[in-house]
Structure formats: structure tokens, C-alpha cells
Amino acid sequence: MENYLQVLEESLYKKLDVLDRIEKLGIRQEQILNTIPVSEDDFDSSIEEKGRLIDELGKLDEGFESLYAHIKEQLVAGKSKYRTQIAILQEKIAEVTEKSIAIQAQEARNKKLAEIFFANAKQELKKGRRSSKVALNYYRNMNKSQMVSPQFMDKKK
Template structure:
């Protein structure tokens, strides 16, 4: 029973590593997409965010399942460490790999956040510039329309 539970815990850790690999791939896609802020495909950006959201949900489910199962076998494993030392050692290696991937993902997320902020700042500046140009054009239009209603100032009345 405990050995089977430890196998399931190990399998859960392996699945978590697989999901984290997919998140790293999505982070790389996001980085490539945001690298050139003048040419960002917003639809692709949204899709990447959706995929990453689903992957994060999977991670949370795996973590919850792992914790639930671990809580059930923790006492038995703690009492018989020698009996399960090979499985424990493998799981410790997987947990170290997960920790390293987690740090890598966090760093990539931080870099991508900076790229996204740069993109959104540039887009905001373009919008403000567009508003300014539109306001200037509207003011010019209003001014020109007002000039049409002014009667001629110098009129020759000789006739």
C-alpha cells in the first residue's frame, strides 16, 4: 500500500516536471513574440496566456493531489525510512529538479513581464499620439468651419 502510494507520488512529480517543461516552452514563445514590440501578434499573445493558465491549473491540481496522498503516507514512511530509501531518494532528486525548473520559470516570467510592460507602454504612447493627432485634426476642422461663416471684410460698394 505505502510502496504503491510512493510510486504514485513519484509519478505525480514526473507529471509536474512535464507540465513545467511545457510552461517553459510557452515562456519561450512569449519571449519571442514580445521581443519586437512593434510587431506583436496580440491574438497569439492571448493564446499563450490561456495555455499557460491551463498549465498552471494542472500544476495546482498535481500539487493538491500530491499533498493529499503524502499526508496519508507520511507517518508510515517516516517510521520506515530504510524500507523506502530508494523511492525517497528518487523523489528527492525529482523535487530538486522541480525546484530548479521553478526558479528558471520564475526568472523567465520576470523577463517576459518586463517585455510585456515595454510593449504596453509603447502601445499606450501610440494611442496617446493618435489621440493628439485626432484632436489636432478636429480642432483644425472646427477652425476651418468657423471661417466659412465670416463675411468678407472688404467689399467694393462702387457700382
């Protein structure tokens, strides 16, 4: 049982480490989105890295839940015997929860920044299309007019 509790504790430490890295990536994304011009490559790579970390976090969650389900009855029965380990696990779970909430708040801020960025990019694209359309119409109109060269020649020498 001691070994199982140790594995649960290690899992929570790993989870905190992954959450720290996700939090740092969230801060990095905020910096990228606040920089003008926005580096789309940096933003994309940070999203990909965050996706990998979230997958890793999911695996850690599954392992923790599976192991906890396996030892839950024994843990409840020996609650007084494992009091210190349970207190440590509860403390780490509270830290994980706090960090998760902070990350969710960061993600909400980043979402707003990303929406602003994409709205501005869309406006720029529309403006570019409009400019291209105006230039194309001008070009077509000028070609239709087929300017006639001057008909009169000065015959003086």
C-alpha cells in the same frame, strides 16, 4: 506503501512535464514580445494556455500534498526500507524546484518586456488621440471661418 510511492513519483514526472510546457510557453511569449509588431492574438493565446497548465499544476500539487500527508508517518517510520524510493522522490522534487525557479526568472523577464510593450502602446494611443484632436480642431476652425468666395468677377470677355 510501494504503490503510494509510485503514485508520488508519477505525480512528480507529470509535474515536470507540465513545467516543461510552461517553460516553452514562456520562451514563446518572450519571442512574441520581442517581435515587432507584437502579435497580440498569439500573446493572448499563450497566456490562456499557460493559465490552463498552471491550473493543472495546481491540481497535481494538491494531489501530491494530500497523498504525502496520508503516508508521511509510515514513510518516516520505514525510512530505511524505502530509502531508494525516497532518494528518487527527493531528486525529482529538486528538479521541480529548479525548473520552477527558472520559470520564475523567465516570467520576470517577460513581465518587463510586457510592461515596455504596454507603455509603448499607451504612448502610441496618446499620440493617435493627439493627432485626432489636432485634426478635429483644424476641421472645426476651418468650418467656423466659412471661407468667402471671391467677390470680384472679371467682366472682361
